[in-house]
Amino acid sequence: MNQATPNNATKKVHFISLGCPKNLVDSEIMAGTLLKEGFEVVGDHGDADTVIVNTCGFIEDSKKESIQRILEMAELKKTGQLKKVVVAGCLTQRYKDDLVQGLPEADLFVGSGEFQNIAKILKNSDQGDQKRTFFNLPTYLQEEATPRVNSQPGHRAYLKISEGCMKRCAFCAIPLIRGNLQSRTIANIVNEAKLLAAGGVKELIIISHDFTDYGWDLRRKNPEAKESPVELLKALTEVEGIQWIRLLYLYPDGITPEMIELMKNNKKLVKYFDMPLQHVNDEVLKKMNRKMTRKEIEEALRIIRTEIPDAVIRTQFIVGFPGETQEQFEELLEFIAEQQFDRVGCFQYSPEENTPGGKMTDQIDDATKQARFEAVMEVQQNISRDKHRAFIGKTVEVLVEGFSEETDLLLQGRTSQQAPDIDGVVLINDGQANVGDMVKVLVTDSMEYDLIGEIVVE
Structure with missing residues (x-):
């Protein structure tokens, strides 16, 4: 993260932030909180006496990366270069006691329900408090006044509008880690956007676990609540200084004609649809507990492309979900070639503990998943190459x-x-x-x- 120094700094802290942008915002909040309380945040672990590893626990590869980085930092303690290694984030929240027992090299463990208290935790530890573990339900929701250090280049920033998720996809552990959907109010979000714009931010990147569900929880509690995806976008487009507003993570079943119309006609709203489709075969989609059929997906894509012909559509797919047959995979491959998506991400299914998918008996072997992944990426690379060639001369x-x-x-x-x-x-x-x-x-x-x-x- 960018270096920032308060007056009378007492401790030097370095962050290693892993995983998604939502996790990065949590790191930025921890950094802002520490700065406010007299710590110094440094950009190099070699200059730090405390390292906070903000972990990701989403899929197997991210877990391995998190453990590797923790162990790397723990090695530096042996040389006396570091005094403390703090393990925070999703992996910590998800595995709690197992992680504490398995990583005696780490000094403190802070879950995703306690990260906002990082300054108090470090201060108490410095004063001799022997408590190592800090866990709570993940109910914390930031406010516009929450201290935060933007770790991105000064002209752009992530803006997190909610926490948790109301979806229950069979492959995903996010609700287990982050809890149910909690939306910030429009006023709260807009005030933070104004602060970011005043600091020179030109591009806001809106993040949540599903943008299209934004406000559902608030409207459920209060039928008169105005919070909805469209109303939030209208409010954000009025923030002076912001030139681009980019939406990430729009589930296709929540994209409405009103939202498309707004994105079509407002210059600040980037014509960029980041929609995780995950698959296209109806049987696989049902097994994944996705709420759309192939026909409905194709209709959503048709409407977007009809109304906004120059829209960029980015999606992601999972290959090797339990029970996925070769025929079902080939249907997916043909669909990708037919749709000519601008961007495609592909993941090999990772069975996660305590998820419906992880309990399914018809798991697919790693070699098959790897082969299917490579086939998807080969098709998409050719599509991407052709789409980029079309820009030459423009x-x-x-x-x-x-x-x-x-x-x-x-x-x-x-x-x-x-x-x-x-x-x-x-x-x-x-x-x-x-x-x-x-x-x-x-x-x-x-x-x-x-x-x-x-x-x-x-």
Whole structure:
């Protein structure tokens, strides 16, 4: 995370934030809380005496990465470089006692229901408190006044609008970790957006577990509550200084004609639909406890493309879900080729404890899952390559992010069709611009996921 130093700092803390952007916002809140209480947040673990590993516990690979990073930091304690390793986040919340027993190398364990108290926990530990574990129900919901350090480049920020999830997909452990849906009020969210805009943020990236369910819990408690996806978007588009509003995680069964109409006609709302479809075969969808059929999915895609022809559609699929036959997989593969999605993510099914999918007896072997994953990605790579070639000769608006991650000889930016960290970028090989500038770029070449071009001076 970006370095930030308060007056009279007493302890130096470094964050390792793993997993999704929602977890990253939790890290930013912990950092803001610590700064407010006199700690120093540093950008390198070599400068820290405390490291907080904010873990992910979503799928097997993310669990392994979390454990690996914890053990790496614990090794630094042996050299005397670090004094404390704190394990926080979803993995901690999910496995509690098992993790505490299995990782004696760590000093403190803070669940997703206690992370907001991190400053108090560290201070008490420094004063000799022997308590190592801090768990509670994940009912904490941030407010606009919650201290937070934006770890992203200054021109963009994630805006978390809710916690938990009301869906009960058979493959997902999120409700077990994060609890049921809890929505922030529109006023609360808009006030935070105004603070971010005042700090120079131009792009808001709206995150939750399902944007289309936003406000359902508040409306259930109070039928007169105004909180809904459309009303929230209307309010956010009125925030001065914000130029792009990007929505992530829109479940297709909640995308309404009113929402599409608003996104079609408001320039601030990026024409980008991030919709996790997971599969397309009706039997597999039912087994996953998804609430749409193939016919309904195709209708939702048709409406979006009819109303907003230039809309970018990003989706993800799971291959190797228990019982998925070769025929059902081939139906998925044909569907991807037919639909020509702009972006596709693919996951090999990971059986999770205490989920319906994890208890199913017809699990699929790893070799089959790997082969199906590779087949999906091969089809999508060809689609992506063709779609990017179509941009050659066109001029696109690009938000400049800084030097390329590959070389400081090139600038790097994104179009409105590219979300940070999950999509490709635009590499700029001619012209000058500052970080956060909006520039016009003539696309001169393309790769599978990236565009290459030069700044056009108007």
